[in-house]
Amino acid sequence: MARPRKNPEAEPESDEPSGKTVKLTYTGPPGQTVAGLGFVLEEGESYDVPEELAEGLVAGSAFWEK
Amino acid sequence: MSRIDFVGLARQDAGRGDKQTTMEYFVPVESTNVTLNRETLEIQETTGTRFPIGIDYGTRYFELPLTGAPRPASLPRILSGFLGQPASATATGGKHAHTFDPTLSGKIPEWHSIFAVRNDPAPPIVDLFYDCRGNELQLNIAPNDYLRFDATFLGLHIDDTTPAPVPTTDMTRKTKFSEATIEISEDGGTTFGPVVSAGWGFTYNNNLDTDEAVLGSRELYALPEGNADLEVRFSPRENMLDYYRQNLLADPTQIAVKMTATHADGDIIQVVAHNVEITDAPAAISGADVLKMIEVTGRASLSPAGKFITVVVTNSVAAYT
Numbered sequence: 001m002a003r004p005r006k007n008p009e010a011e012p013e014s015d016e017p018s019g020k021t022v023k024l025t026y027t028g029p030p031g032q033t034v035a036g037l038g039f040v041l042e043e044g045e046s047y048d049v050p051e052e053l054a055e056g057l058v059a060g061s062a063f064w065e066k
Numbered sequence: 067m068s069r070i071d072f073v074g075l076a077r078q079d080a081g082r083g084d085k086q087t088t089m090e091y092f093v094p095v096e097s098t099n100v101t102l103n104r105e106t107l108e109i110q111e112t113t114g115t116r117f118p119i120g121i122d123y124g125t126r127y128f129e130l131p132l133t134g135a136p137r138p139a140s141l142p143r144i145l146s147g148f149l150g151q152p153a154s155a156t157a158t159g160g161k162h163a164h165t166f167d168p169t170l171s172g173k174i175p176e177w178h179s180i181f182a183v184r185n186d187p188a189p190p191i192v193d194l195f196y197d198c199r200g201n202e203l204q205l206n207i208a209p210n211d212y213l214r215f216d217a218t219f220l221g222l223h224i225d226d227t228t229p230a231p232v233p234t235t236d237m238t239r240k241t242k243f244s245e246a247t248i249e250i251s252e253d254g255g256t257t258f259g260p261v262v263s264a265g266w267g268f269t270y271n272n273n274l275d276t277d278e279a280v281l282g283s284r285e286l287y288a289l290p291e292g293n294a295d296l297e298v299r300f301s302p303r304e305n306m307l308d309y310y311r312q313n314l315l316a317d318p319t320q321i322a323v324k325m326t327a328t329h330a331d332g333d334i335i336q337v338v339a340h341n342v343e344i345t346d347a348p349a350a351i352s353g354a355d356v357l358k359m360i361e362v363t364g365r366a367s368l369s370p371a372g373k374f375i376t377v378v379v380t381n382s383v384a385a386y387t
Binding site: 026028029030031032033034035040041043053056057059060061062063064 | 074076087088089090092137138139181229230231232233234235236237238239381382383
């Protein structure tokens with residue numbers, strides 16, 4: 001059975017990183033981390049967050065603002 | 067659960083029914099084995115056959131036992147589900163002290179929403195429990211271990227449609243055994259003296275009433291707090307004869323028991339049981355073992371000053387609203 005060929009013209013899969021970032025401000029307490037960011041968050045700091053994470057962070061945590 | 071799973075908590079500002087999809091703290095846990103406590107309707111009828119007929123479901127609620135090592139930033143959010151909202155004040159070193167005292171007016175177990183996400187399967191298993199209140203809370207610490215919590219929430223509802231968020235995980239430092247000290251007071255909490263102890267723990271229970279079924283609904287009508295109970299345990303390795311004899315007295319004596327865990331960065335977790343009466347202090351005889359501690363168990367009651375348990379968490383968080 002032939003394996004389906006990947007269409008080179010197709011859109012990239014949604015879980016592939018786009019390389020784009022979104023500026024988000026963290027308003028929560030220090031000592032918190034986000035898997036994939038690789039650093040410990042500081043209160044009041046703005047971070048360039050991969051856009052794949054940004055929507056889920058803002059939706060899921062009270063301490064992130066666009 | 068594996069490491070990629072996560073649990074998040076948020077207080078429901080407007081109380082019951084105010085489901086939160088945005089979490090405040092994502093708390094590292096060792097496990098949470100969610101169980102469904104559900105009534106079933108079944109009647110054994112004469113049907114002319116020996117084979118069973120169907121059942122129906124009745125009222126239900128969820129039990130969410132969270133176990134792990136408390137982190138200073140998120141511990142107050144857990145505690146508010148059991149002891150009510152804290153009073154927050156500025157402390158030294160830029161820290162903030164959050165004091166929990168369930169004897170004060172209005173300090174009732176706060177309603178919480180709790181995300182539980184299992185990321186191993188694809189798609190992930192995502193539950194958002196809401197209308198949750200804390201029922202039984204344990205804190206324990208032993209040598210060569212961390213301070214540990216075992217916090218059982220009871221939840222009335224589940225939302226299985228809200229997608230999993232991206233967690234912002236509380237990674238403030240856990241409390242090690244070497245940072246904890248035990249003290250007791252024999253004068254009603256005026257003065258405390260240190261006790262060389264090989265362990266400490268307490269179990270606080272709100273005894274939430276789950277027998278609140280009503281006609282016309284499969285929801286529990288309410289989840290009210292019942293009588294509060296508090297058991298305190300510690301294991302002195304000195305003055306063992308005194309503790310053993312205290313338990314044999316005709317009438318109980320009252321002591322206050324304090325655990326203080328101080329982190330190097332200035333975060334502090336302190337628990338005081340204000341009026342503890344010893345109910346058990348066994349001294350086992352064993353040819354195989356050295357008697358190296360008396361495992362004292364006590365029942366806490368309301369002190370003459372009207373105090374029961376006070377928990378103070380000092381950390382870098384300004385407030386828990």
